[in-house]
Amino acid sequence: MLKSALCGGYVNFGVFRWYGDVALDDALNTFVKMLLSVPQSDMLHYPKLSQTYYVLLECLAQDHMNFLSSLEPQLFLYILSSISEGLSSSDTMVCAGCCAALDHLVTYIFKKVSKVGRKRRTSGTEQPEEETCLRVLKQHPEILQQMLSTNLNIVIFEECRNQWSMSRPLLGLILLNEEYFNQLRQSIINNQLPEKQVVMAQWFDSLMEGIERNLQTKNRERFTQNLSVFRRDVNDSLKGPNILNSSIYDVN
Numbered sequence: 001m002l003k004s005a006l007c008g009g010y011v012n013f014g015v016f017r018w019y020g021d022v023a024l025d026d027a028l029n030t031f032v033k034m035l036l037s038v039p040q041s042d043m044l045h046y047p048k049l050s051q052t053y054y055v056l057l058e059c060l061a062q063d064h065m066n067f068l069s070s071l072e073p074q075l076f077l078y079i080l081s082s083i084s085e086g087l088s089s090s091d092t093m094v095c096a097g098c099c100a101a102l103d104h105l106v107t108y109i110f111k112k113v114s115k116v117g118r119k120r121r122t123s124g125t126e127q128p129e130e131e132t133c134l135r136v137l138k139q140h141p142e143i144l145q146q147m148l149s150t151n152l153n154i155v156i157f158e159e160c161r162n163q164w165s166m167s168r169p170l171l172g173l174i175l176l177n178e179e180y181f182n183q184l185r186q187s188i189i190n191n192q193l194p195e196k197q198v199v200m201a202q203w204f205d206s207l208m209e210g211i212e213r214n215l216q217t218k219n220r221e222r223f224t225q226n227l228s229v230f231r232r233d234v235n236d237s238l239k240g241p242n243i244l245n246s247s248i249y250d251v252n
Helices: 002-007 014-018 023-036 047-063 065-069 073-086 092-123 132-139 142-157 163-176 178-190 194-207 217-237 243-251
Strands: none
Touching (some): 023 047, 023 073, 065 073, 073 092, 073 132, 092 163, 142 163, 142 178, 142 217, 194 217
């Protein structure tokens, strides 16, 4: 019911706070309480539950990110963990919902991090990170790093039926974890046969060719095109076992 109410576009929720109506906040807080009562292992075990949850989560990340970003750390971690689990789902609808939610979340975080960085450069002093999401990710950087590894692994080496959906959050994950991405890239290259290492490095260079450090539409589209070429080249070349999995553990 909440999914239909929020995703159906029936109500202009922006006016609720303007008029002091707490109905939306009450509904969202009730959703959070219900969410914590569901073991994460059950989230993907029951298809109807998982499909409804991830579509609702996509809607929340798109239109109510301020609410998600202000959740208590354990709640925000629960949601991030559920997204991470859903990325590997064989259910196309669940996977697409996860990718969309992650894309909105990563975009929001990237904008906030960029804004904090600009303020630091301008004022020369440390700015307080007031939002829960920024504090949580600063304390647990491995969460987004694992999502980056999972996403890249699926796009490159698995039979990815949602390539476009999977590609959307990938650029944001890379920009938020540039050092880790470079480590992952080098580990993947080192795990290739000696005669393939140079060409693999060239493919990674081509993946980021012309990509700027922003998440504007034009930049996203260019990255998606680069990723399609990158995936095609890798799949044409690598006929052996999935090498990226072992390289992920090497990085960690």
